[in-house]
Amino acid sequence: MVNASINHPGAMDIKGAAPSALPDLPSAKDKTLFTPGPLTTSLSVKQAMLRDAGSWHFEFNAVVASVRDRILRLAGVSREAGFEAIPLQGSGTFGVEAVFATSVPPSGKVLVLANGAYGERMVMMLQRARIEHAILRTATDILNDPAVLDRELAADKAITHVAAVHCETTTGILNPIVEIGKVVKRHKRTYVLDAMSSFGAIPIDFDAAGIDYLISSANKCLEGVPGFSFVIARRSMLLACEGYARSLSLDLLDQLKGFEKNGQFRYTPPTHAILAFQQALNEFDQEGGVSGRAARYQRNHSLLLEGMKQMGFRPYLPPEVQTYIITSFHYPDDPKFSFHDFYNKLSDRGFIIYPGKLTQANCFRIGTIGRIFEADIRALLAAIRETIDDLGVCIKNGRR
Amino acid sequence: MVNASINHPGAMDIKGAAPSALPDLPSAKDKTLFTPGPLTTSLSVKQAMLRDAGSWHFEFNAVVASVRDRILRLAGVSREAGFEAIPLQGSGTFGVEAVFATSVPPSGKVLVLANGAYGERMVMMLQRARIEHAILRTATDILNDPAVLDRELAADKAITHVAAVHCETTTGILNPIVEIGKVVKRHKRTYVLDAMSSFGAIPIDFDAAGIDYLISSANKCLEGVPGFSFVIARRSMLLACEGYARSLSLDLLDQLKGFEKNGQFRYTPPTHAILAFQQALNEFDQEGGVSGRAARYQRNHSLLLEGMKQMGFRPYLPPEVQTYIITSFHYPDDPKFSFHDFYNKLSDRGFIIYPGKLTQANCFRIGTIGRIFEADIRALLAAIRETIDDLGVCIKNGRR
Numbered sequence: 001m002v003n004a005s006i007n008h009p010g011a012m013d014i015k016g017a018a019p020s021a022l023p024d025l026p027s028a029k030d031k032t033l034f035t036p037g038p039l040t041t042s043l044s045v046k047q048a049m050l051r052d053a054g055s056w057h058f059e060f061n062a063v064v065a066s067v068r069d070r071i072l073r074l075a076g077v078s079r080e081a082g083f084e085a086i087p088l089q090g091s092g093t094f095g096v097e098a099v100f101a102t103s104v105p106p107s108g109k110v111l112v113l114a115n116g117a118y119g120e121r122m123v124m125m126l127q128r129a130r131i132e133h134a135i136l137r138t139a140t141d142i143l144n145d146p147a148v149l150d151r152e153l154a155a156d157k158a159i160t161h162v163a164a165v166h167c168e169t170t171t172g173i174l175n176p177i178v179e180i181g182k183v184v185k186r187h188k189r190t191y192v193l194d195a196m197s198s199f200g201a202i203p204i205d206f207d208a209a210g211i212d213y214l215i216s217s218a219n220k221c222l223e224g225v226p227g228f229s230f231v232i233a234r235r236s237m238l239l240a241c242e243g244y245a246r247s248l249s250l251d252l253l254d255q256l257k258g259f260e261k262n263g264q265f266r267y268t269p270p271t272h273a274i275l276a277f278q279q280a281l282n283e284f285d286q287e288g289g290v291s292g293r294a295a296r297y298q299r300n301h302s303l304l305l306e307g308m309k310q311m312g313f314r315p316y317l318p319p320e321v322q323t324y325i326i327t328s329f330h331y332p333d334d335p336k337f338s339f340h341d342f343y344n345k346l347s348d349r350g351f352i353i354y355p356g357k358l359t360q361a362n363c364f365r366i367g368t369i370g371r372i373f374e375a376d377i378r379a380l381l382a383a384i385r386e387t388i389d390d391l392g393v394c395i396k397n398g399r400r
Numbered sequence: 401m402v403n404a405s406i407n408h409p410g411a412m413d414i415k416g417a418a419p420s421a422l423p424d425l426p427s428a429k430d431k432t433l434f435t436p437g438p439l440t441t442s443l444s445v446k447q448a449m450l451r452d453a454g455s456w457h458f459e460f461n462a463v464v465a466s467v468r469d470r471i472l473r474l475a476g477v478s479r480e481a482g483f484e485a486i487p488l489q490g491s492g493t494f495g496v497e498a499v500f501a502t503s504v505p506p507s508g509k510v511l512v513l514a515n516g517a518y519g520e521r522m523v524m525m526l527q528r529a530r531i532e533h534a535i536l537r538t539a540t541d542i543l544n545d546p547a548v549l550d551r552e553l554a555a556d557k558a559i560t561h562v563a564a565v566h567c568e569t570t571t572g573i574l575n576p577i578v579e580i581g582k583v584v585k586r587h588k589r590t591y592v593l594d595a596m597s598s599f600g601a602i603p604i605d606f607d608a609a610g611i612d613y614l615i616s617s618a619n620k621c622l623e624g625v626p627g628f629s630f631v632i633a634r635r636s637m638l639l640a641c642e643g644y645a646r647s648l649s650l651d652l653l654d655q656l657k658g659f660e661k662n663g664q665f666r667y668t669p670p671t672h673a674i675l676a677f678q679q680a681l682n683e684f685d686q687e688g689g690v691s692g693r694a695a696r697y698q699r700n701h702s703l704l705l706e707g708m709k710q711m712g713f714r715p716y717l718p719p720e721v722q723t724y725i726i727t728s729f730h731y732p733d734d735p736k737f738s739f740h741d742f743y744n745k746l747s748d749r750g751f752i753i754y755p756g757k758l759t760q761a762n763c764f765r766i767g768t769i770g771r772i773f774e775a776d777i778r779a780l781l782a783a784i785r786e787t788i789d790d791l792g793v794c795i796k797n798g799r800r
Contacts, residue, residue: 018685029455030451031451031454031457033454034455035455035456036667037668038452038453038454038669038671040452041452042690043450046450046451046672047450047453048450049446049449049450049625049672050446050447050449050450051428051430051446052439052441053438054431054433054435054438054752055431055435055438055626056435056754056755057431057747057752059524075591082556088647089489089490089491089494090489090490090494090667091489091649091667091668091669092667092668092669093648093649093666093668094489094490094494094649094667097647097648097649101647107620121648123440125647125648125649126647127647127648128645128646128647128648128651129648130646146732148408159454170647178470211665217668224670224674225452225670225671226455226627226668226669226670226671227626227627227670227672227673245528246528246529246530246646246647247497247501247525247528247529247646247647247650248493248497248521248524248527248528248529249490249491249493249494249497249525249527249650250526250647252648265491266492266493267490267491267492267493267494268437268492268617268626269491269626269628270618270670270673271438271626272446272449272625272626272627272672272673272676273627273670273673276672298795310436312763316669318710352454352456355456355795356547364795378553384750
C-alpha cells in the first residue's frame with residue numbers, strides 16, 4: 001500500500017486545451033460529469049431555477065422551512081429528538097468551517113482524523129482560526145483508527161472536539177464513523193462529521209454514531225446545484241455556544257436564530273439553488289430515499305469497477321475500504337499514457353472525469369454519483385476503451 | 401429629520417399570510433420584485449443555468465477568467481493598473497467580511513462610517529473577528545461626514561482601515577465616497593468600500609476615490625442571481641496581507657492564489673450562478689454598460705417617486721441625498737394603514753415590495769433595480785393606488 005500524501009486539488013494543469021469560453025457552437029447537451037460535484041443534475045432540477053423568488057417573501061420562506069424539515073427527515077432525526085438543519089450560503093467547506101468557528105470554545109481543542117485532503121483542509125481551517133488542534137493521520141488507503149483515537153482521548157483531556165470525514169473524496173475511502181463515534185462519546189467529547197459526499201446515499205445512523213454536527217452540501221448525493229451547505233446540529237449543544245463565534249458570516253448559531261426569528265436567512269440566500277434543492281428532494285423521495293439512491297450509485301460503481309478492471313485498470317483502494325461514491329484508479333504503467341491527453345479526449349467525447357489528488361500515486365478519479373445511470377457508465381467505459389486505443393496505450397501490464 | 405436607529409432586517413413579521421409552499425397551482429409568471437435583491441432577472445439569465453458545468457473543467461474555468469476580466473473592465477480599472485477581481489462564494493456579507501478577515505493586520509484597527517444597517521453589520525463582523533474598531537455614526541438620513549473623519553484620523557494613528565457603504569440600502573442614501581476617499585488617502589489609510597447595491601449602476605471613480613477594496617455582489621445592479629460576491633482589490637496591497645487571514649473560507653488572498661494557480665475556485669463554486677452572471681454581463685453590455693443601466697434605473701426611480709408623491713406618500717430622505725436604487729417611504733398617517741395588509745394585497749396583485757429597516761420611523765421600501773422597466777413601475781403604482789383604496793386608507797394628510 002502506498003502512503004501517499006495529498007496534492008493540491010486541480011494542481012494538474014490541463015495545458016494545450018483551448019482556453020476559450022464555452023464553445024461558440026453549443027452542443028445539444030452538456031458533457032456528463034463523473035466528478036464528486038458539482039454533478040450532472042436532472043433537467044427538472046435546473047428548470048426549478050427559472051424563477052425569481054423574493055428572499056423576504058413568505059412563499060420563499062415556506063420553501064426554506066420545508067427544506068430544513070426534509071433534511072432532518074431524510075437524516076432519520078427530528079426536531080423532537082433535538083436536531084436542527086441549518087443551511088448556510090457558500091460551498092461545503094464554508095459549512096465545515098462554520099461548525100468549528102461557532103462551536104469550539106476559546107479554550108477548546110479539536111482532534112482531526114485525517115486520511116485525505118478533506119481532513120487536511122479541516123486542519124487548515126483550524127490554523128487560520130487560531131483554534132488549538134491535533135491530527136491523527138493514517139495513510140490515504142488506511143481507515144481512521146478508533147483504537148488510536150481512544151488512547152489519544154484518554155491521554156489528552158484538553159481535546160473538546162473530534163472531527164472526521166465520512167467518505168474521503170480524495171480516494172473514495174469510507175471511514176468507520178460509528179466505531180469512531182462510540183469512542184468519542186465514551187470520552188464525552190463533541191463529534192463533528194464531514195459527510196459531504198456521502199449524505200443521502202450512504203445510510204448514517206445518528207444515534208449509533210452519536211453525531212453532534214454533520215455537514216453536507218446541496219450539490220452532492222442529493223443532486224441539487226451548488227450554492228449552499230447545510231449542518232445538522234444538536235440544538236442544545238449549539239445553543240450552548242453563545243459568544244464563541246469567530247465570524248459573522250459563518251456564525252451557525254446566529255444563522256439558526258435568524259431562521260427562528262422570521263423564517264429567513266440572515267443574509268441573501270441563493271434563492272435559485274434553494275428552489276432547485278426543493279425539486280431535488282422531490283426526486284430523491286421519488287427514487288426511494290437513501291436506499292433507492294444508494295442502490296443506483298452501487299450499480300454505477302460495480303459496473304464501472306468491473307469494466308475498468310476488464311480493461312486492465314487497477315483501483316487505488318482495496319475493495320474492503322472502497323465505497324461507491326468515487327473511485328481512484330492508477331495510471332496505466334505504459335509511459336505512453338498521458339492524463340492530459342486521456343482527459344481531453346474523453347472530454348471531446350462528452351465525458352468529464354476527475355484528476356487524482358495524491359502526490360505519491362499517479363491516479364485519476366471517476367465519480368459515480370449525480371443524475372447518471374448504468375447507460376452513462378457503459379457509455380463512459382466505451383469511450384475510455386476507444387481513448388486508450390487512440391492513445392496506443394497498453395494497460396494489460398498494469399493488471400493486478 | 402428623524403435620527404432613527406436600525407431595525408433587524410425582516411423583523412416585521414407577515415402574520416396571517418398562508419405559510420404554505422409555493423402555490424399548488426403555479427401562476428404564469430413570477431411576482432415582480434421591487435426589492436434590493438435578489439431581484440427580478442431576465443429569463444435569458446435564468447436559462448443560462450440550464451446547464452451543468454464541471455468546476456475543474458477548462459471550459460468552465462475559461463468562463464471564470466472571462467467574468468473576472470469583465471468585472472475589472474466595467475469598474476474602469478485593470479490588472480495593468482494593479483487591480484484584481486476576486487469572486488467569493490456566499491452572499492455579499494461574506495465578501496465584506498472576507499476583506500476584513502484577510503486584510504486587517506493583527507494590530508490593525510478599522511474605522512467604520514455608519515448611517516444604516518450595512519455599516520452596523522460591518523461593526524458586527526469586526527466584533528466577531530475580534531478586530532479592533534471604532535465607529536463614526538451619523539443619523540440614517542445624514543451623509544457620512546468627511547470633516548469628522550479627517551479629525552478622527554488625525555487623532556487616532558492606530559486606525560489602519562476606513563470602511564464605508566456607498567448606497568446604504570437601509571434608506572437609499574448615497575454617501576460621498578470620493579470626499580471620504582480623499583481624506584482616507586491623505587492620511588494614508590486603507591479604504592474599503594461596500595458598493596453592494598450601487599456597483600454597475602452608479603459610476604464609481606476608483607482613482608478619484610482611492611478605493612483599495614470594493615465589494616459587490618452578483619445579484620444587485622449587474623442583475624445576476626445570488627450565489628457569490630466579488631471583491632475588486634488592489635493587488636499589491638492584498639499580497640502584503642500574507643498570514644493575516646482569520647478564516648480559510650473567507651481568505652481572499654488564498655482565493656486569488658487559487659485562481660492564479662489553476663484558474664479555479666479553491667472550493668466548489670456556484671457554477672450555475674456563474675453561468676447566469678456571464679449572461680447577465682452580456683445583457684449589461686447590451687444595455688450600454690453603467691450609463692445605460694443608470695439611465696433605466698433613474699427613469700424607474702423618477703417615475704416611482706412622482707407617482708408616490710401624487711398619491712400623497714412622503715419619501716423618508718430629502719432628495720439631495722436620495723439615489724435611484726431603492727426608496728424609503730413613510731407609512732401614511734392614517735391609523736387604518738397596516739403594512740401587513742398593504743404588503744399582502746400587493747403580493748396578491750403580483751408585486752413584492754420591501755419592509756423598512758428603521759426602528760424609529762415607520763417606513764417601507766421600494767427597489768427600482770433589476771430587470772424592471774417603466775411599465776413595471778406604472779403597474780406597481782396602479783396596484784398601490786387600488787390597494788390603498790381597498791384598505792380605505794387616506795394618505796392625503798400625509799403629504800409634505
